[in-house]
Amino acid sequence: MLSPLGRLLVHQHDENGEDNSLDLGNLPPAEQPRNSTTPTPSPSLTYLHDGDLEDVLVDDAPHNNMTSEIVVQGQRTLKAKALCQRMAYNTSQSSTDHLKRVQQVPCFDAVGNFTDTSLIISSNSLLGTPCLRIGNPIAILVRSKRMIVMAIAQVNCLKFASRDNILELPIHLLTDPTAKVDTQILCLRRATIDDDPTQVHDWCWSLKMGSSCDDILGQYVHPINPSVSVHWAGNPTFLFEGAFLITLACSLFQELAPYD
Numbered sequence: 001m002l003s004p005l006g007r008l009l010v011h012q013h014d015e016n017g018e019d020n021s022l023d024l025g026n027l028p029p030a031e032q033p034r035n036s037t038t039p040t041p042s043p044s045l046t047y048l049h050d051g052d053l054e055d056v057l058v059d060d061a062p063h064n065n066m067t068s069e070i071v072v073q074g075q076r077t078l079k080a081k082a083l084c085q086r087m088a089y090n091t092s093q094s095s096t097d098h099l100k101r102v103q104q105v106p107c108f109d110a111v112g113n114f115t116d117t118s119l120i121i122s123s124n125s126l127l128g129t130p131c132l133r134i135g136n137p138i139a140i141l142v143r144s145k146r147m148i149v150m151a152i153a154q155v156n157c158l159k160f161a162s163r164d165n166i167l168e169l170p171i172h173l174l175t176d177p178t179a180k181v182d183t184q185i186l187c188l189r190r191a192t193i194d195d196d197p198t199q200v201h202d203w204c205w206s207l208k209m210g211s212s213c214d215d216i217l218g219q220y221v222h223p224i225n226p227s228v229s230v231h232w233a234g235n236p237t238f239l240f241e242g243a244f245l246i247t248l249a250c251s252l253f254q255e256l257a258p259y260d
Contacts, residue, residue: 131168132223134158137238138183139222141252142213150249152205152224152240153213157182171223179218185210191239195229201239204229220260222252 069076132138134155142151158166159180160173173179191204227239 130171130223132158132171132174132181132221133168137186137224137226138181139224139248139252140183140213140216140220141249141256142185148253150245150252151185151210152188152238152245153183153185154209155181156184156212157214159215169218174218174221176218181216181218181221182212182214183216183221184212186238188240195231195237196239197231200241201227201229202242203240203245205238207235207237222248224248 068079070079070082071077072082132155134157136155138153138155140151140153141148157164158169159178159182160166160169160176161178169179187206187208187210188203189206191201193199195201195204228236229239230236
């Protein structure tokens with residue numbers, strides 16, 4: 001403030017020749033300001049009478065060499081031009097955020113697409129981690145007329161967190177409190193020799209659907225992988241063994257807690 005544009009205003013005379021400068025060092029002791037203190041210059045800074053302290057600090061401060069150019073394949077080109085060339089052949093713009101668009105990251109995760117970007121899933125299988133999908137058969141326990149029985153059902157809808165109608169859900173996420181499944185019970189009937197010539201399975205799906213059960217917690221759902229009969233052309237059906245169904249029903253019942 002005392003030296004604008006590099007010109008020191010202290011000890012300067014006006015046009016009338018009157019000295020309006022303020023020289024605190026020439027004042028009598030009685031006229032010295034009571035709270036005036038003499039600042040001690042920092043030993044690390046060079047004191048310049050005709051210079052500016054801020055200019056000295058700026059000169060001593062390190063400077064970053066910023067440039068708008070980048071080296072691409074050995075040639076220097078502008079960053080904006082390099083970015084334009086990179087995005088010239090990107091026809092799918094899944095995000096309105098330019099930074100995410102350059103990284104090819106969508107603004108919102110695709111519904112039902114549980115990939116490594118949204119969930120950390122590790123599996124040694126070449127086909128990926130085991131998943132429960134729409135249309136898969138499952139086993140659930142239902143209460144009917146004060147009796148608890150096991151039912152074979154088909155997955156109609158999968159829900160996880162705030163997502164509805166997802167296509168698949170990893171098996172290990174079924175224990176999450178937000179995982180829910182909508183199902184429809186499959187009507188079973190006794191299998192015949194026409195259904196299973198090997199006579200190994202004694203139950204099969206009659207290709208008829210029963211009641212619906214919605215919003216079942218994933219922890220109560222047990223995915224199964226039954227055998228499929230293609231004996232009747234155009235009408236494949238599931239085959240089950242009675243001993244397997246009994247064992248599975250007992251296992252599901254023993255896993256229930258008193259509050260379930």
